[in-house]
Amino acid sequence: xxxxxxxxxxxxxxxxxxxxxxxxxxxxxxxxxxxxxxxxxxxxxxxxxxxxxxxxxxxxxxxxxxxxxxxxxxxxxxxxxxxxxxxxxxxxxxxxxxxxxxxxxxxxxxxxxxxxxxxxxxxxxxxxxxxxxxxxxxxxxxxxxxxxxxxxxxxxxxxxxxxxxxxxxxxxxxxxxxxxxxxxxxxxxxxxxxxxxxxxxxxxxxxxxxxxxxxxxxxxxxxxxxxxxx
Amino acid sequence: xxxxxxxxxxxxxxxxxxxxxxxxxxxxxxxxxxxxxxx
Amino acid sequence: xxxxxxxxxxxxxxxxxxxxxxxxxxxxxxxxxxxxxxxxxxxxxxxxxxxxxxxxxxxxxxxxxxxxxxxxxxxxxxxxxxxxxxxxxxxxxxxxxxxxxxxxxxxxxxxxxxxxxxxxxxxxxxxxxxxxxxxxxxxxxxxxxxxxxxxxxxxxxxxxxxxxxxxxxxxxxxxxxxxxxxxxxxxxxxxxxxxxxxxxxxxxxxxxxxxxxxxxxxxxxxxxx
Numbered sequence: 250x251x252x253x254x255x256x257x258x259x260x261x262x263x264x265x266x267x268x269x270x271x272x273x274x275x276x277x278x279x280x281x282x283x284x285x286x287x288x289x290x291x292x293x294x295x296x297x298x299x300x301x302x303x304x305x306x307x308x309x310x311x312x313x314x315x316x317x318x319x320x321x322x323x324x325x326x327x328x329x330x331x332x333x334x335x336x337x338x339x340x341x342x343x344x345x346x347x348x349x350x351x352x353x354x355x356x357x358x359x360x361x362x363x364x365x366x367x368x369x370x371x372x373x374x375x376x377x378x379x380x381x382x383x384x385x386x387x388x389x390x391x392x393x394x395x396x397x398x399x400x401x402x403x404x405x406x407x408x409x410x411x412x413x414x415x416x417x418x419x420x421x422x423x424x425x426x427x428x429x430x431x432x433x434x435x436x437x438x439x440x441x442x443x444x445x446x447x448x449x450x451x452x453x454x455x456x457x458x459x460x461x462x463x464x465x466x467x468x469x470x471x472x473x474x475x476x477x478x479x
Numbered sequence: 480x481x482x483x484x485x486x487x488x489x490x491x492x493x494x495x496x497x498x499x500x501x502x503x504x505x506x507x508x509x510x511x512x513x514x515x516x517x518x
Numbered sequence: 519x520x521x522x523x524x525x526x527x528x529x530x531x532x533x534x535x536x537x538x539x540x541x542x543x544x545x546x547x548x549x550x551x552x553x554x555x556x557x558x559x560x561x562x563x564x565x566x567x568x569x570x571x572x573x574x575x576x577x578x579x580x581x582x583x584x585x586x587x588x589x590x591x592x593x594x595x596x597x598x599x600x601x602x603x604x605x606x607x608x609x610x611x612x613x614x615x616x617x618x619x620x621x622x623x624x625x626x627x628x629x630x631x632x633x634x635x636x637x638x639x640x641x642x643x644x645x646x647x648x649x650x651x652x653x654x655x656x657x658x659x660x661x662x663x664x665x666x667x668x669x670x671x672x673x674x675x676x677x678x679x680x681x682x683x684x685x686x687x688x689x690x691x692x693x694x695x696x697x698x699x700x701x702x703x704x705x706x707x708x709x710x711x712x713x714x715x716x717x718x719x720x721x722x723x724x725x726x727x728x729x730x731x732x733x734x735x736x737x738x739x740x741x742x743x
Contacts, residue, residue, distance in 0.1 A: 270487075289486040296490070315738070335497045339490045346486040370691040377687050382678035386742040390674050393735050394688065397667070400731055401692050404724050408695040411716050412702060449498070456505055463511055470518065 255448075262444040269438040277434040289347040290431075295439035296339040297365065299446050303333035304372065304399075311395035314388060320461070323388035326395060327379060328453045330372050332446055337369045363409045364402075371398040522614050529618030534625065536595070543591055547584040547630045554580040555634065559641045569642040574704035577638055578697065582664065585627045586689070589668040590682050592619050597676065602740070612737040620669040620732075627661050647710030656707065656714060659721040660700030666725065667692055670732045673739050696724050 273291035280287035310326035313319065344362055345355040356362070375398060379391050537543055558576050562569075596602050605615055638644060646653065668689050675684035690697075703717035 274487075285480050286483055288483055292487060292490050332497075335493060339493050342489045342493065343486040346482050346489065350482045367691065367694050370694070374687050374691045378674075378678065378684065381680065381684055382675075384677050386677050389738060389742045390677065393674065393739060396735070397692055397728070397731060400727055401695065404695040404720070404727070408698045408720055411720070412698060445494075449501070453501055456501060456508065460504070460508055463508060463515065466515060467511075470515065 255451075258444070258448060262441065262448055265437075265441040265444055269434070269441040272434045272437055277431055278428060280431075283351050286347060286350045289343055291434055291438045293340060293343040293347060294435055295442045296336045296343070298439055299442045300333050300336035300340060300365075300368075302443075303329045303336065303446060303450075304368065307333060307372075308395055308399040311392040311399075314392045315396070320388075323392070324454055324457045324461075326388075326392065327457060328450045330375055330379075330395070331453065332450050334369065334372050334376060335449075336442070336446065337365065337372065340365055341369060358409070358413065360406070360409050360413050364406050367405045367409075368402065371401060522611055522617075525610050525614035526617045526621070529615055530621050533618065533622040537622070537626065543588045543626055544629060547588050547626065548633055550587050551580045551584040551630060551634050552637070554583060555637055555641060569644060570647070570708045571705060573638065573642050573644055573708060574701045576642075577634075577704065578660070578701050580634070581627065581631060581661075582693075582697065584630055585623075585661075585664055585668060586686050588623055588626050588630075589665070589672050589689075590685055592623060592669055592672045593676055606741055612740045613733050615740070616669065616673075616732065616736040619673075620666050623665045623669055624662055627665055628658070631657055631661065644708065646708050648707040648714070650707065652707050652714055652718070653704065655718055656700060656703040656721070659718065659725060660696060660703070663696035663700070663721055663724050663728070664689075664693060666729050666732055667696075670736065670739070673736070677742070696721060699724065 269291070273288055277288065277291065279285060307326050307329040310322045310329065314322040314326060344365075348357065349355050375391060375394050378394055379387060382390060555576075558580070562572070562576075593602070596605075605612075668685070671688040671692075672681075672685050675681040675688060678684045699717040699720045703714040703721070706712050706714040706717065
């Protein structure tokens with residue numbers, strides 16, 4: 250059922266993405282103080298929201314795995330972590346590209362930037378753990394690490410928040426009201442990115458499921474071979 | 480303007496490289512399945 | 519409860535006695551930290567004023583790397599003679615083992631710090647401008663923060679390939695808030711510019727959160743099969 254729906258969903262997502270791109274580059278009004286560069290916002294912020302959402306799903310799936318030991322929850326955790334890291338990378342790359350022309354610096358130890366960086370580091374280490382451990386305990390270890398990472402997030406946030414208040418920082422224009430049209434464009438892009446992330450996660454999920462099946466078959470085959478020829 | 484295009488291009492380069500990574504794993508897996516079927 | 523305390527004490531005293539006889543961990547840590555201090559010292563050669571500002575970072579980076587050396591060896595001995603398997607089938611609570619290992623590592627790192635601090639003072643001409651006794655609180659809390667997660671992740675990385683590399687990769691990202699708090703707290707006390715109170719509270723919160731998490735989850739990690 251879903252298999253047949255996939256191309257249709259793909260086309261719909263592509264359409265939504267192109268519409269979002271059009272709105273972001275042409276449809277949205279020009280921001281007064283930052284000019285054209287502000288349009289990075291329409292990719293930067295929705296990517297960040299998507300990444301955070303995926304990491305939340307990862308945490309929930311990890312907890313479900315710890316309680317129920319379901320393989321599906323484990324695969325979901327792996328997939329959301331991977332796609333989340335991809336979106337987080339987008340945030341970390343577009344962030345400095347926006348900061349440079351606007352603030353004159355590539356990077357500042359701003360609370361949101363730094364927390365995102367730390368989050369990225371935590372999830373990269375999560376993926377490294379999954380990659381390096383090949384045994385049957387991998388899902389459990391990964392789920393435990395995901396729980397630790399989630400516990401770390403508020404602590405990271407507070408520590409950087411306080412760190413920032415002690416050290417002089419470049420003034421970053423925040424707050425203020427946002428043009429409703431701008432918000433609308435950002436939300437359209439967010440919807441498009443969510444559909445895209447959903448599709449990618451889904452294909453990655455199917456792939457991982459298939460991969461595990463193949464590995465099982467292979468192991469069985471090897472077992473039969475060694476049993477058949479003493 | 481330069482930065483704007485750079486950011487949009489970078490975003491899609493990152494996404495497409497991830498998709499390529501997934502696709503490569505898929506192809507490798509398909510080859511493996513064929514191999515197993517031949518046995 | 520008392521069974522937990524007895525077992526912890528037995529396991530801890532065994533580890534301490536072993537370490538006392540071989541001195542493997544402490545020697546390697548000490549020498550490693552010494553190397554870091556010397557290299558930093560002549561690559562920066564700071565004045566007294568500067569060194570006050572950067573010493574917090576340098577000291578803790580040296581301790582962090584040295585602690586990883588000890589943490590990596592935590593479970594190696596138990597793995598060699600299948601002690602962990604024996605532990606798994608025994609009715610002893612898993613947490614006793616974890617607490618003993620964490621406390622043992624804590625003691626090793628504290629001893630290391632006690633040896634290295636005078637050296638730092640000599641090399642960097644340090645004198646605290648804030649309340650020096652607070653350094654004791656910051657270092658005790660900061661060391662526990664490193665060691666509790668380090669012991670836990672060392673147990674986790676036992677089952678991975680190239681586990682010596684895996685431990686810092688897992689430990690450092692999670693420890694960023696603790697490291698930041700320890701370094702900033704130390705700097706605050708050394709320079710006397712601002713109060714380290716917030717950092718101490720943050721470290722205490724970090725310790726409570728992660729000690730609880732480790733104790734709740736260690737059983738699962740030990741028995742993972």
